[in-house]
Amino acid sequence: MAVMTLAIANQKGGVGKTTTAINLAAALAQKELKTLLVDLDPQGNATLSFVDPNPLKLSVYDLLLQPDIGVPDVVQSTSLPDLDVLPARISLAKAEVKLVGEIDSHFRLKDKLDPYRGLYEYIVIDTPPTLGVLTVNALVAATHLLVPIQSSYFALEGTDDLLETYQKIRSRPNPDLQFLGVVITLHDRRTVLAKDIKKQIRQVFGDKVFKTTISKSVRLEESPAYRQSIFTFAPSSSGAIEYYSLSEEVIGRV
Ligand SMILES: Nc1ncnc2c1ncn2[C@@H]1O[C@H](COP(=O)(O)OP(=O)(O)OP(=O)(O)O)[C@@H](O)[C@H]1O
Ligand SMILES: [Mg+2]
Numbered sequence: 001m002a003v004m005t006l007a008i009a010n011q012k013g014g015v016g017k018t019t020t021a022i023n024l025a026a027a028l029a030q031k032e033l034k035t036l037l038v039d040l041d042p043q044g045n046a047t048l049s050f051v052d053p054n055p056l057k058l059s060v061y062d063l064l065l066q067p068d069i070g071v072p073d074v075v076q077s078t079s080l081p082d083l084d085v086l087p088a089r090i091s092l093a094k095a096e097v098k099l100v101g102e103i104d105s106h107f108r109l110k111d112k113l114d115p116y117r118g119l120y121e122y123i124v125i126d127t128p129p130t131l132g133v134l135t136v137n138a139l140v141a142a143t144h145l146l147v148p149i150q151s152s153y154f155a156l157e158g159t160d161d162l163l164e165t166y167q168k169i170r171s172r173p174n175p176d177l178q179f180l181g182v183v184i185t186l187h188d189r190r191t192v193l194a195k196d197i198k199k200q201i202r203q204v205f206g207d208k209v210f211k212t213t214i215s216k217s218v219r220l221e222e223s224p225a226y227r228q229s230i231f232t233f234a235p236s237s238s239g240a241i242e243y244y245s246l247s248e249e250v251i252g253r254v
Contacts, residue, residue, distance in 0.1 A: 002036075004254055005113070005123040006180065007142035012158045013129035015150040016185030018045045019220055020246075021126035023239070026229030027247035029083035033121040036075070039088035040109070040138050041128040042095075047087040049224050050078040059089045064108045064137070065098060071116045080229075084120075092134070099133045106133065106173055110141035131165050139169045144180040146250070149201055151187040151194045151213075156204060180253055181205075183246060185214040212246040214239070 008021045018041065025037040039046040039060060047053055056076070062069045063086065076085045099105035113123065125138040139145065145166055149155050170177050182205045188194045202209050214220075220239035223230050230239040 002117045002120045002123050002143075004121075004180075004250075005117070005125070005141060005143045006146055006250070007125045007127060007135075007138040007144070008146050008148065009127045009135055009138060009162065010147050010149065010158070011129055011131045011135070011162055012150070016148040016183075016214065017041075017129070018043075018126050019224075020146070020148045020183060020185065020214070020243075021046050021124050022049045022224070023220075023230050023243035024247055024250065025083060025122070025124040026080060026231050027244050028122045028124070028251075029078075029080040030231055031247070031251075032082055033251075034082050034119065035122045035124065036084050036086065036116075036120045038086045038109070038113075038123060038125040038138075040092070040134045041088055041126050042090050042093035042134075043128070044088040044090065044092070045224060046126040047085060047089075049227055049229065050080075050083065050085050051076045051087050053087055053089055056087055056089065059087050059091065061089065061091045061095055063112050064092075064095050071112055096130075096132050096134060106136050106140050109137040110174075113141050131161060136165070136169065139166065139177060140173045142174070142177060144178050144254075146180045147182045148185045148214075149182055151184050151197050151201075153193070153197075155197050155201060159204070179208060180250065181208045181210050183210045183212065183214060186216050187213045188216050210246060210249050212242055212249055214242050214246070 028035040058074045127135045127138045217239040219234040219237040223233035
Protein backbone atom coordinates (compact mmCIF):
# COMPACT_ATOMS: atom_id res chain seq x y z
CA MET A 1 0.00 0.00 0.00
CA ALA A 2 1.04 3.56 -0.66
CA VAL A 3 2.41 5.22 2.47
CA MET A 4 0.41 8.32 1.71
CA THR A 5 -2.07 9.62 -0.83
CA LEU A 6 -1.80 13.35 -0.55
CA ALA A 7 -4.46 15.74 -1.87
CA ILE A 8 -3.14 19.26 -2.38
CA ALA A 9 -6.14 21.53 -2.14
CA ASN A 10 -7.29 25.09 -1.61
CA GLN A 11 -10.22 26.47 -3.57
CA LYS A 12 -8.45 29.80 -3.76
CA GLY A 13 -6.75 30.20 -7.14
CA GLY A 14 -3.06 30.78 -7.70
CA VAL A 15 -1.83 29.89 -4.21
CA GLY A 16 0.82 27.40 -5.34
CA LYS A 17 -1.11 24.10 -5.39
CA THR A 18 0.28 22.97 -8.72
CA THR A 19 3.80 24.22 -8.01
CA THR A 20 3.71 22.31 -4.73
CA ALA A 21 2.30 19.15 -6.35
CA ILE A 22 4.94 19.15 -9.11
CA ASN A 23 7.93 19.79 -6.90
CA LEU A 24 6.85 17.62 -4.00
CA ALA A 25 6.25 14.70 -6.38
CA ALA A 26 9.63 15.31 -8.02
CA ALA A 27 11.39 15.52 -4.64
CA LEU A 28 9.89 12.20 -3.54
CA ALA A 29 10.78 10.52 -6.85
CA GLN A 30 14.33 11.79 -6.57
CA LYS A 31 14.60 10.06 -3.25
CA GLU A 32 13.79 6.89 -5.22
CA LEU A 33 10.35 6.71 -3.65
CA LYS A 34 7.96 5.41 -6.28
CA THR A 35 5.52 8.29 -6.80
CA LEU A 36 2.36 8.86 -8.82
CA LEU A 37 1.27 12.42 -9.62
CA VAL A 38 -2.45 12.66 -10.36
CA ASP A 39 -3.54 15.78 -12.22
CA LEU A 40 -7.16 16.53 -11.38
CA ASP A 41 -7.04 20.11 -12.67
CA PRO A 42 -8.49 20.65 -16.18
CA GLN A 43 -5.83 23.34 -16.70
CA GLY A 44 -3.38 20.43 -16.82
CA ASN A 45 -0.41 22.42 -15.57
CA ALA A 46 1.02 19.64 -13.45
CA THR A 47 0.84 17.34 -16.47
CA LEU A 48 2.67 19.84 -18.67
CA SER A 49 5.69 19.85 -16.41
CA PHE A 50 6.38 16.18 -17.09
CA VAL A 51 4.49 14.96 -20.18
CA ASP A 52 3.56 16.29 -23.60
CA PRO A 53 -0.24 16.00 -23.54
CA ASN A 54 -0.74 16.37 -27.31
CA PRO A 55 -0.24 12.77 -28.43
CA LEU A 56 -2.17 11.35 -25.48
CA LYS A 57 -5.27 9.35 -26.35
CA LEU A 58 -6.47 8.90 -22.80
CA SER A 59 -6.43 11.12 -19.73
CA VAL A 60 -7.88 11.33 -16.23
CA TYR A 61 -11.17 12.33 -17.82
CA ASP A 62 -11.49 8.89 -19.41
CA LEU A 63 -10.37 7.25 -16.18
CA LEU A 64 -13.19 8.94 -14.25
CA LEU A 65 -15.90 8.58 -16.90
CA GLN A 66 -15.32 5.21 -18.56
CA PRO A 67 -15.80 2.08 -16.44
CA ASP A 68 -13.51 -0.07 -18.61
CA ILE A 69 -10.54 2.33 -18.52
CA GLY A 70 -8.04 1.71 -15.72
CA VAL A 71 -4.89 3.34 -14.35
CA PRO A 72 -2.55 1.29 -16.63
CA ASP A 73 -4.38 2.62 -19.71
CA VAL A 74 -3.81 6.24 -18.72
CA VAL A 75 -0.58 6.36 -16.73
CA GLN A 76 2.51 7.97 -18.30
CA SER A 77 6.11 7.54 -17.29
CA THR A 78 8.37 10.59 -17.05
CA SER A 79 12.07 11.37 -17.34
CA LEU A 80 12.30 10.57 -13.62
CA PRO A 81 12.36 6.76 -13.27
CA ASP A 82 10.37 6.83 -10.02
CA LEU A 83 7.70 9.29 -11.17
CA ASP A 84 4.54 8.41 -13.10
CA VAL A 85 1.76 10.83 -14.03
CA LEU A 86 -1.97 10.44 -14.59
CA PRO A 87 -2.35 13.30 -17.05
CA ALA A 88 -5.20 15.82 -17.38
CA ARG A 89 -6.44 17.61 -20.43
CA ILE A 90 -8.89 20.46 -20.76
CA SER A 91 -11.63 17.88 -21.44
CA LEU A 92 -11.56 17.21 -17.69
CA ALA A 93 -13.59 20.41 -17.27
CA LYS A 94 -16.59 18.47 -18.62
CA ALA A 95 -16.27 15.89 -15.86
CA GLU A 96 -17.86 18.17 -13.25
CA VAL A 97 -21.09 18.32 -15.26
CA LYS A 98 -21.06 14.68 -16.35
CA LEU A 99 -20.53 13.34 -12.85
CA VAL A 100 -23.30 15.36 -11.22
CA GLY A 101 -26.14 13.04 -10.30
CA GLU A 102 -24.10 9.85 -10.62
CA ILE A 103 -24.50 7.93 -7.39
CA ASP A 104 -20.80 7.06 -7.17
CA SER A 105 -19.53 10.39 -8.50
CA HIS A 106 -17.36 11.11 -5.45
CA PHE A 107 -15.74 7.68 -5.44
CA ARG A 108 -14.59 7.45 -9.04
CA LEU A 109 -10.92 8.29 -8.44
CA LYS A 110 -10.69 6.22 -5.26
CA ASP A 111 -12.16 3.16 -6.97
CA LYS A 112 -9.77 3.49 -9.91
CA LEU A 113 -6.69 4.02 -7.71
CA ASP A 114 -7.41 1.30 -5.13
CA PRO A 115 -6.14 -1.69 -7.18
CA TYR A 116 -2.85 0.10 -7.94
CA ARG A 117 -1.95 1.70 -4.61
CA GLY A 118 0.51 -1.06 -3.96
CA LEU A 119 2.65 0.06 -6.90
CA TYR A 120 3.45 3.42 -5.34
CA GLU A 121 4.86 4.71 -2.09
CA TYR A 122 3.44 8.20 -2.55
CA ILE A 123 0.48 9.44 -4.57
CA VAL A 124 0.22 13.23 -4.96
CA ILE A 125 -3.03 14.75 -6.29
CA ASP A 126 -3.23 18.28 -7.69
CA THR A 127 -6.73 19.79 -7.56
CA PRO A 128 -8.51 22.68 -9.28
CA PRO A 129 -9.41 25.95 -7.50
CA THR A 130 -12.95 24.88 -6.63
CA LEU A 131 -14.61 22.66 -4.04
CA GLY A 132 -16.47 20.80 -6.78
CA VAL A 133 -16.71 17.13 -7.61
CA LEU A 134 -13.06 16.84 -8.76
CA THR A 135 -11.66 18.17 -5.49
CA VAL A 136 -14.09 15.98 -3.57
CA ASN A 137 -12.84 12.97 -5.58
CA ALA A 138 -9.30 13.88 -4.50
CA LEU A 139 -10.32 14.14 -0.83
CA VAL A 140 -12.19 10.84 -0.94
CA ALA A 141 -9.23 9.06 -2.53
CA ALA A 142 -6.65 10.68 -0.22
CA THR A 143 -5.23 9.64 3.12
CA HIS A 144 -3.95 13.15 3.84
CA LEU A 145 -4.73 16.77 2.96
CA LEU A 146 -2.05 19.40 2.40
CA VAL A 147 -3.17 23.01 2.06
CA PRO A 148 -0.93 25.62 0.45
CA ILE A 149 -1.72 29.12 1.68
CA GLN A 150 -0.33 32.12 -0.12
CA SER A 151 1.38 34.62 2.08
CA SER A 152 -0.72 37.63 1.08
CA TYR A 153 -3.54 39.88 2.17
CA PHE A 154 -6.70 37.78 2.71
CA ALA A 155 -4.52 34.67 2.96
CA LEU A 156 -7.03 32.93 5.21
CA GLU A 157 -10.11 33.94 3.26
CA GLY A 158 -11.95 30.81 2.15
CA THR A 159 -10.09 28.39 4.42
CA ASP A 160 -13.30 27.99 6.51
CA ASP A 161 -15.10 26.54 3.50
CA LEU A 162 -12.20 24.24 2.78
CA LEU A 163 -12.09 23.00 6.38
CA GLU A 164 -15.86 22.50 6.34
CA THR A 165 -15.53 20.34 3.22
CA TYR A 166 -12.70 18.43 4.93
CA GLN A 167 -14.93 17.75 7.95
CA LYS A 168 -17.84 16.63 5.75
CA ILE A 169 -15.60 14.21 3.88
CA ARG A 170 -14.33 12.87 7.19
CA SER A 171 -17.81 12.43 8.60
CA ARG A 172 -19.01 10.28 5.70
CA PRO A 173 -17.07 9.08 2.67
CA ASN A 174 -13.53 9.10 4.10
CA PRO A 175 -13.33 9.04 7.93
CA ASP A 176 -9.59 8.25 7.82
CA LEU A 177 -8.64 11.43 5.97
CA GLN A 178 -6.05 13.36 7.97
CA PHE A 179 -5.04 16.99 7.89
CA LEU A 180 -1.32 16.78 7.19
CA GLY A 181 -0.55 20.44 7.23
CA VAL A 182 -0.41 23.94 5.81
CA VAL A 183 2.47 25.19 3.73
CA ILE A 184 2.96 28.93 3.36
CA THR A 185 3.82 29.76 -0.25
CA LEU A 186 4.86 32.77 -2.32
CA HIS A 187 6.36 34.29 0.81
CA ASP A 188 8.29 37.53 0.51
CA ARG A 189 10.75 37.67 3.39
CA ARG A 190 11.45 41.34 2.91
CA THR A 191 8.02 42.66 3.82
CA VAL A 192 6.56 43.31 7.24
CA LEU A 193 3.14 42.36 5.88
CA ALA A 194 4.37 38.89 4.96
CA LYS A 195 5.72 38.43 8.50
CA ASP A 196 2.36 39.47 9.97
CA ILE A 197 0.48 37.11 7.71
CA LYS A 198 2.76 34.24 8.64
CA LYS A 199 2.03 34.96 12.30
CA GLN A 200 -1.73 35.01 11.58
CA ILE A 201 -1.59 31.68 9.75
CA ARG A 202 0.33 30.18 12.67
CA GLN A 203 -2.28 31.48 15.11
CA VAL A 204 -5.02 29.67 13.22
CA PHE A 205 -3.25 26.44 12.28
CA GLY A 206 -0.65 26.12 15.06
CA ASP A 207 1.79 23.28 14.62
CA LYS A 208 -0.02 22.12 11.49
CA VAL A 209 1.98 24.81 9.68
CA PHE A 210 5.11 23.28 8.16
CA LYS A 211 8.39 24.76 9.36
CA THR A 212 9.40 25.08 5.73
CA THR A 213 8.05 28.20 4.02
CA ILE A 214 8.21 28.49 0.23
CA SER A 215 9.60 31.87 -0.80
CA LYS A 216 8.61 33.82 -3.85
CA SER A 217 11.14 32.88 -6.48
CA VAL A 218 11.49 33.64 -10.18
CA ARG A 219 13.06 30.21 -10.73
CA LEU A 220 9.95 28.46 -9.39
CA GLU A 221 7.81 30.53 -11.69
CA GLU A 222 9.97 29.77 -14.72
CA SER A 223 10.56 26.05 -14.32
CA PRO A 224 7.17 24.80 -15.69
CA ALA A 225 7.77 26.67 -18.95
CA TYR A 226 10.88 24.52 -19.40
CA ARG A 227 8.96 21.34 -18.57
CA GLN A 228 11.05 20.70 -15.51
CA SER A 229 10.77 20.48 -11.78
CA ILE A 230 12.86 22.93 -9.78
CA PHE A 231 15.36 20.16 -9.01
CA THR A 232 16.61 19.88 -12.56
CA PHE A 233 15.87 23.45 -13.63
CA ALA A 234 17.64 25.25 -10.77
CA PRO A 235 18.95 22.66 -8.31
CA SER A 236 20.68 25.14 -6.02
CA SER A 237 17.90 27.76 -5.97
CA SER A 238 15.94 28.63 -2.84
CA GLY A 239 12.89 26.91 -4.37
CA ALA A 240 14.75 23.61 -4.74
CA ILE A 241 16.10 23.78 -1.20
CA GLU A 242 12.70 24.67 0.26
CA TYR A 243 10.69 22.04 -1.63
CA TYR A 244 13.29 19.43 -0.70
CA SER A 245 12.94 20.40 2.92
CA LEU A 246 9.12 20.31 2.64
CA SER A 247 9.36 16.77 1.24
CA GLU A 248 11.40 15.74 4.30
CA GLU A 249 8.77 17.20 6.61
CA VAL A 250 5.97 15.48 4.68
CA ILE A 251 7.72 12.12 4.94
CA GLY A 252 8.36 12.74 8.64
CA ARG A 253 4.70 13.43 9.42
CA VAL A 254 3.32 10.04 8.44
N1 LIG B 1 7.06 30.24 -4.76
C1 LIG B 1 6.74 30.83 -5.92
N2 LIG B 1 7.46 31.86 -6.39
C2 LIG B 1 7.12 32.49 -7.55
N3 LIG B 1 6.10 32.12 -8.31
C3 LIG B 1 5.35 31.09 -7.91
C4 LIG B 1 5.63 30.37 -6.70
N4 LIG B 1 4.70 29.40 -6.55
C5 LIG B 1 3.89 29.50 -7.61
N5 LIG B 1 4.26 30.51 -8.43
C6 LIG B 1 3.62 30.96 -9.65
O1 LIG B 1 2.36 31.51 -9.30
C7 LIG B 1 1.35 31.10 -10.21
C8 LIG B 1 0.30 30.28 -9.47
O2 LIG B 1 0.92 29.11 -8.94
P1 LIG B 1 0.26 27.68 -9.09
O3 LIG B 1 -0.15 27.45 -10.50
O4 LIG B 1 1.17 26.70 -8.47
O5 LIG B 1 -1.01 27.90 -8.18
P2 LIG B 1 -2.34 27.05 -8.14
O6 LIG B 1 -2.87 27.18 -6.76
O7 LIG B 1 -2.11 25.69 -8.66
O8 LIG B 1 -3.27 27.84 -9.16
P3 LIG B 1 -4.71 27.37 -9.69
O9 LIG B 1 -5.63 27.65 -8.54
O10 LIG B 1 -4.98 28.23 -10.87
O11 LIG B 1 -4.62 25.92 -10.02
C9 LIG B 1 2.06 30.33 -11.30
O12 LIG B 1 2.39 31.18 -12.34
C10 LIG B 1 3.33 29.83 -10.61
O13 LIG B 1 4.38 29.62 -11.51
MG1 LIG C 1 -3.10 24.64 -10.21
